[in-house]
Structure formats: C-alpha cells, structure tokens
Amino acid sequence: MIKINENYLKLQASYLFSEIRRRTDEFQAQNPDAEIIKLGIGDVTRPLPQVCIEAFQRGVAEMGTADTFRGYGPEQGYEFLREKIAATDYQERGAEISANEIFVSDGAKCDTGNIQEIFATDIHIAIPDPVYPVYLDTNVMAGRTGAFNDGRYEGITYLDSTRQNGFIPELPPQDVDLIYLCFPNNPTGATITKSQLQTWVDFARENKALILFDAAYESFIQDPDLPKSIFEIDGAREVAIEFRSFSKTAGFTGTRCAYTVVPTSCTAYTANGEAHSVHDLWFRRQSTKFNAVSYPVQRAAEAVYSSEGRQQAKALIDYYLKNAALIRKEIEALGYECVGGENSPYIWIYGQTDSWAFFDRLLEKAGVVCTPGAGFGRCGEGFIRLSAFNNHENVQLAIQRIKKALS
Numbered sequence: 315m316i317k318i319n320e321n322y323l324k325l326q327a328s329y330l331f332s333e334i335r336r337r338t339d340e341f342q343a344q345n346p347d348a349e350i351i352k353l354g355i356g357d358v359t360r361p362l363p364q365v366c367i368e369a370f371q372r373g374v375a376e377m378g379t380a381d382t383f384r385g386y387g388p389e390q391g392y393e394f395l396r397e398k399i400a401a402t403d404y405q406e407r408g409a410e411i412s413a414n415e416i417f418v419s420d421g422a423k424c425d426t427g428n429i430q431e432i433f434a435t436d437i438h439i440a441i442p443d444p445v446y447p448v449y450l451d452t453n454v455m456a457g458r459t460g461a462f463n464d465g466r467y468e469g470i471t472y473l474d475s476t477r478q479n480g481f482i483p484e485l486p487p488q489d490v491d492l493i494y495l496c497f498p499n500n501p502t503g504a505t506i507t508k509s510q511l512q513t514w515v516d517f518a519r520e521n522k523a524l525i526l527f528d529a530a531y532e533s534f535i536q537d538p539d540l541p542k543s544i545f546e547i548d549g550a551r552e553v554a555i556e557f558r559s560f561s562k563t564a565g566f567t568g569t570r571c572a573y574t575v576v577p578t579s580c581t582a583y584t585a586n587g588e589a590h591s592v593h594d595l596w597f598r599r600q601s602t603k604f605n606a607v608s609y610p611v612q613r614a615a616e617a618v619y620s621s622e623g624r625q626q627a628k629a630l631i632d633y634y635l636k637n638a639a640l641i642r643k644e645i646e647a648l649g650y651e652c653v654g655g656e657n658s659p660y661i662w663i664y665g666q667t668d669s670w671a672f673f674d675r676l677l678e679k680a681g682v683v684c685t686p687g688a689g690f691g692r693c694g695e696g697f698i699r700l701s702a703f704n705n706h707e708n709v710q711l712a713i714q715r716i717k718k719a720l721s
C-alpha cells in the first residue's frame with residue numbers, strides 16, 4: 315500500500331491569499347463599478363531593466379548558434395555571475411565572500427524551503443512570528459513539528475516580533491539549532507541594526523547553532539548604517555547562510571533568479587559531534603537535485619551589475635520606495651502607528667482592531683485590498699500590511715480613498 319507523508323496533513327490550508335481573493339471577488343460582484351486597488355500582494359509591477367532585457371536577448375541568440383550554444387550549465391551557476399555577485403554585493407561592502415560560496419538558483423523561496431533538508435529531523439527550530447510562511451511549512455512537511463494547536467505548531471520556538479520589542483525578536487530562551495531571520499522583514503518591514511544582528515551571531519556561535527538569513531529585500535535599505543548582509547557582522551561566516559534574490563531587486567519575479575551564500579567555514583555536526591562543511595552538503599544537494607538557472611536568465615542577472623544595470627535597478631527600487639514613503643507618511647498622519655516603508659517596500663500598520671475587520675473596512679469603504687496581519691502568524695493580529703508594489707497613480711488614489719474612509 316502506498317503511504318503518504320502524513321506530515322503534509324498537519325499543514326494549514328493557505329487560507330490567507332485565497333480568503334483575500336474570495337472577499338475581494340465577492341465585493342467586486344456586489345459593486346461591479348468599483349475600481350479596486352490591490353496593495354496586498356508582494357509582487358513587483360514594473361518591467362525588467364532595459365539592460366537585463368538586452369542581455370537576456372543576447373543570451374537567447376547565443377543558444378541559437380552551434381558555436382555559442384550551451385547545454386547543461388554548472389549546478390552552482392556560471393562563474394561570470396557568481397564572480398560579479400561576490401565582488402559587488404559582498405567584497406565591495408567589506409564582507410569576505412568568494413564566488414565559490416555563491417549558489418545561483420531559481421528563487422529564494424525554493425532555497426529557504428529546501429535548505430532544511432541537509433539538517434537532522436530532530437533539530438530544534440526558531441521561526442519568527444509573523445513570518446513568511448515558507449520557513450514554517452517546509453519544516454512541517456519534513457516532520458520537525460507536532461500538531462497545530464491554537465494557531466501554532468508544537469515543537470517550534472516562535473520568535474515574537476511585537477510593538478513591545480520594536481519587531482526585533484528577543485534571543486530564544488532555550489537552545490535552538492536552526493534560526494530563521496528575515497531583514498528587511500516580510501511582513502513587518504522592520505530592519506535590524508548591526509549591533510542587534512551581532513547578538514544573534516554571537517548567540518549562534520555560543521550554541522553551535524546556524525542562522526538562515528533571508529535578505530530578499532536588502533536592496534530597499536537606504537540607511538548606510540544598516541547591514542545589507544549578515545556577512546558584514548563579525549563571526550557570521552561560521553554560523554550563517556544568506557538568501558538573496560533578483561526578484562525584488564531587479565523585477566525578476568517572473569524571470570526567476572536568486573542566490574544563496576554558504577561560506578566554506580560554515581559548520582554543522584553529526585550526532586556524535588563530528589564537524590562537517592555545510593557548503594559541501596548544500597553543493598551535494600544542489601548538484602543532485604537542481605539543474606541550474608537557464609543561461610539567458612543568468613546573463614540577464616549579470617547585467618544588473620553593469621553600471622547602467624545598477625542605475626536601472628536603483629531606479630526601480632526608488633520608484634517603489636517613493637510609494638512606500640507616501641503610504642507611511644499619510645497613514646501616520648491619520649494617527650496610525652506604522653513600521654517599515656523606509657528601508658522596505660512593506661508598511662506594517664497597527665490597526666488596533668481585528669486584522670480581518672480592518673481588511674473589510676478598507677475594502678468596503680476605500681476599495682483597497684491590504685493583507686491582514688493575522689495571516690502571517692499570531693503576532694500579526696491587530697495589524698495589516700500594505701505593499702508599495704504598484705504604480706504611483708494607483709498608490710496616490712488608494713491613499714486619497716483611505717484618508718476619506720478612515721478619517
């Protein structure tokens with residue numbers, strides 16, 4: 315008899331986005347003339363930078379000629395891209411990362427989801443609340459949790475991000491082995507300082523733990539004092555893995571390219587305490603299960619590192635940050651407490667009421683779709699998330715309508 319992985323039965327239905335869709339569709343059906351503005355989703359709306367399109371097209375043309383055609387590429391990614399990433403995103407900022415420590419992939423979603431495979435099933439995991447759900451669900455699938463009760467899985471240490479702690483969780487009370495952190499954060503938009511991040515790195519070193527640092531939104535960081543990478547922090551090379559993506563940096567959500575940095579000095583242990591290279595394990599996993607990103611896409615990603623590419627990608631980020639600043643300023647002016655929107659595309663708003671009730675109010679009174687915070691975890695209750703990924707005109711209109719509806 316074929317049996318299923320019963321851990322899948324513990325997963326909660328991905329209620330959040332389907333419920334948002336259901337309520338939005340229902341409202342639209344009842345109000346066919348209403349022009350709904352969606353500030354809920356985390357997908358970019360602007361086209362790819364022109365340099366990426368040109369590099370993409372040149373890459374495709376090369377595939378059409380026998381002399382330049384390429385078949386299977388290196389599983390870790392082409393060196394031309396990994397060298398640029400290491401030099402620009404790390405060495406230029408004083409972080410000691412080399413090209414052989416970069417693994418190019420088709421998404422930070424896949425990498426943050428797959429990485430747990432190389433660790434033991436009985437390790438103890440710490441996960442933020444509220445959270446990007448992939449970290450949690452992939453550990454549920456792997457059998458690292460008990461049942462779901464009262465909104466939480468048994469066996470997980472939740473790292474509460476609240477108004478009281480400024481949305482930077484405190485260090486976990488007990489020993490944990492694998493810690494997920496995400497800054498700038500989705501959904502709260504909070505950022506972490508170097509000294510705060512140092513305490514996490516020190517904790518990991520003291521406890522032989524490992525930090526999985528999701529920096530998918532690093533390109534939104536404008537404040538020069540904030541770390542863009544965990545590898546700007548002393549001692550992180552031994553205890554951290556970092557995930558980055560071209561999705562939000564350069565509009566690649568539909569094109570697919572990201573990378574994960576696993577330093578060669580990063581160590582994990584067997585049950586009897588023997589140290590092993592995490593880099594080697596991840597290399598083994600990727601070369602067995604992953605076929606690399608297509609050549610033209612890697613050329614398109616490489617173009618982000620040219621001087622025009624950097625300018626064009628920056629223009630995209632500036633575009634969304636202008637939206638974010640407007641949303642934050644106007645919502646704060648209405649008397650609501652906000653986080654994010656400064657070094658992040660997300661604005662986390664304290665609605666002081668049930669987050670679905672707030673969602674309904676914005677939808678019915680302003681025709682604006684947000685994301686209710688409760689969908690990201692228990693600590694998200696009372697909050698909503700607005701996203702800056704839309705065009706200026708829509709954001710301006712949404713703000714006018716929200717002001718009318720809430721004041």
Ligand code: PLP
Nearest residue numbers: 421422423446500530559561572
């Ligand atoms: N990590 C976080 C925190 C995200 O919010 C997202 C996408 O929304 C991702 C990773 C996924 O990135 P990618 O498009 O590279 O899979």
